[in-house]
Amino acid sequence: MRVWIVFLLCLAGKALTAPAEEEPVVEEASRSVCVCVCVCVCVCDLEVGTNPVQVETGEFDEAIEVVEDVVAENPCLNHHCKKGKVCEVDDSNTPMCVCQDPSTCPTSAGEFEHVCGTDNKTYDSSCHFFASKCALEGTKKGHKLHLDYIGPCKYIAPCLDNELSEFPLRMRDWLKNVLVTLYERDEDHNLLTEKQKLKVKKIYENEKRLQAGEHSLDLLAHDFEKNYNMYIFPVHWQFGQLDQHPVDGYLSHTELAPLRAPLIPMEHCTTRFFEQCDADADKYIALEEWATCFGIKEQDIDKDLIF
Ligand SMILES: *[C@@H]1O[C@H](CO)[C@@H](O)[C@H](O)[C@H]1NC(C)=O
Numbered sequence: 001m002r003v004w005i006v007f008l009l010c011l012a013g014k015a016l017t018a019p020a021e022e023e024p025v026v027e028e029a030s031r032s033v034c035v036c037v038c039v040c041v042c043v044c045d046l047e048v049g050t051n052p053v054q055v056e057t058g059e060f061d062e063a064i065e066v067v068e069d070v071v072a073e074n075p076c077l078n079h080h081c082k083k084g085k086v087c088e089v090d091d092s093n094t095p096m097c098v099c100q101d102p103s104t105c106p107t108s109a110g111e112f113e114h115v116c117g118t119d120n121k122t123y124d125s126s127c128h129f130f131a132s133k134c135a136l137e138g139t140k141k142g143h144k145l146h147l148d149y150i151g152p153c154k155y156i157a158p159c160l161d162n163e164l165s166e167f168p169l170r171m172r173d174w175l176k177n178v179l180v181t182l183y184e185r186d187e188d189h190n191l192l193t194e195k196q197k198l199k200v201k202k203i204y205e206n207e208k209r210l211q212a213g214e215h216s217l218d219l220l221a222h223d224f225e226k227n228y229n230m231y232i233f234p235v236h237w238q239f240g241q242l243d244q245h246p247v248d249g250y251l252s253h254t255e256l257a258p259l260r261a262p263l264i265p266m267e268h269c270t271t272r273f274f275e276q277c278d279a280d281a282d283k284y285i286a287l288e289e290w291a292t293c294f295g296i297k298e299q300d301i302d303k304d305l306i307f
C-alpha cells in the first residue's frame with residue numbers, strides 16, 4: 001500500500017509595514033523595520049484513489065521572495081533573491097543577495113519537513129538545505145548538490161529492470177486520475193482552464209474509463225492498450241505543469257523536482273525512470289523524451305496539447 005500525499009511548498013515573502021498611526025505625512029520616512037520570511041510545508045491527503053502524489057506548482061530552486069520594508073526607498077524592497085539567499089544592502093545602499101545563515105531558518109516542525117540531499121545527508125528543512133547549498137556556491141560540490149527528495153534520507157532499494165517497466169504504468173494511470181479529480185472538483189476553483197476542461201470532459205465521460213483504484217499491473221497494461229487515447233492528454237498536461245521556469249519545452253532538474261522529490265521515497269524507481277527518460281543525456285527532458293517514456297507514440301506527441 002502506497003501512501004498518497006500532497007506536497008505543497010509555498011514560499012511567500014511578506015512585508016509588514018509598521019502600524020499606520022495617524023502620523024503626519026512628513027514622518028512617513030521614519031517607519032520601523034519588519035522582515036518576514038515564511039516557508040510553509042503542508043502534507044495532506046488528496047484522496048486520489050490509489051495514486052501517489054499531486055504536486056502543485058512550486059519550484060525547488062525558485063526565487064524565494066524576500067521583501068524587506070525599511071523606508072520607502074529600501075533597495076531590498078522588491079529585490080528578489082533565490083532560495084538560500086537573503087537581501088542585504090551594502091555600504092553604498094546597493095541591494096545584494098547573500099547566503100542565508102542556516103540558523104536563521106525557521107525551526108522545522110517535524111520529520112515531514114526534513115529533506116534529503118543528493119549527498120545523502122538529511123537537512124532539517126528545505127530552507128536549511130538551500131542555505132547550506134549556497135555556502136558551497138562556486139565549488140564543484142555545491143554545483144552537484146541538489147535536493148533529492150522529501151523526508152529524511154533512507155535506504156532506497158535499487159530499481160530492478162522489471163520494476164522500472166512498472167513505473168510508467170502506475171504513473172500514467174495516476175496522471176489520468178489526478179486530472180479527472182481536478183475536473184470533478186473544479187466547480188468553484190479554477191484548477192483547470194476551460195480548454196483543459198473540455199479535454200478532460202471526454203475522458204471523464206467515457207464509460208470505458210478505468211476507475212481510480214488499486215489495479216494489477218496486468219490490468220493497467222491492458223487498459224493502456226485498449227484505452228490508449230485517454231492517456232495522451234494527461235501525459236502532455238503534466239509536462240506543461242512542470243515546464244514553467246522557463247517555458248521552453250524542456251524540463252530541467254529543478255523543474256522536475258516538484259514531481260520527483262515527493263515521489264522518490266514512495267516509488268524507488270523514480271530516479272532511474274527520469275534518468276533514462278533523458279534519452280540523449282543532455283540533462284534536460286524534452287517533450288518528445290517525456291512522452292516517449294510514458295509510451296505515447298511519436299505521431300501523438302503534440303506540443304499544441306500543452307495549454
Ligand atoms: C543514505 O543514508 C541512509 C540513512 O542514513 C542509509 O540507510 C542509506 O544506506 C544511505 N544510502 C546511500 C546510497 O549511501
Ligand SMILES: [Ca+2]
Nearest residue numbers: 243246248250
Ligand atoms: Ca523548462
Ligand SMILES: [Ca+2]
Nearest residue numbers: 278280282284
Ligand atoms: Ca534530453
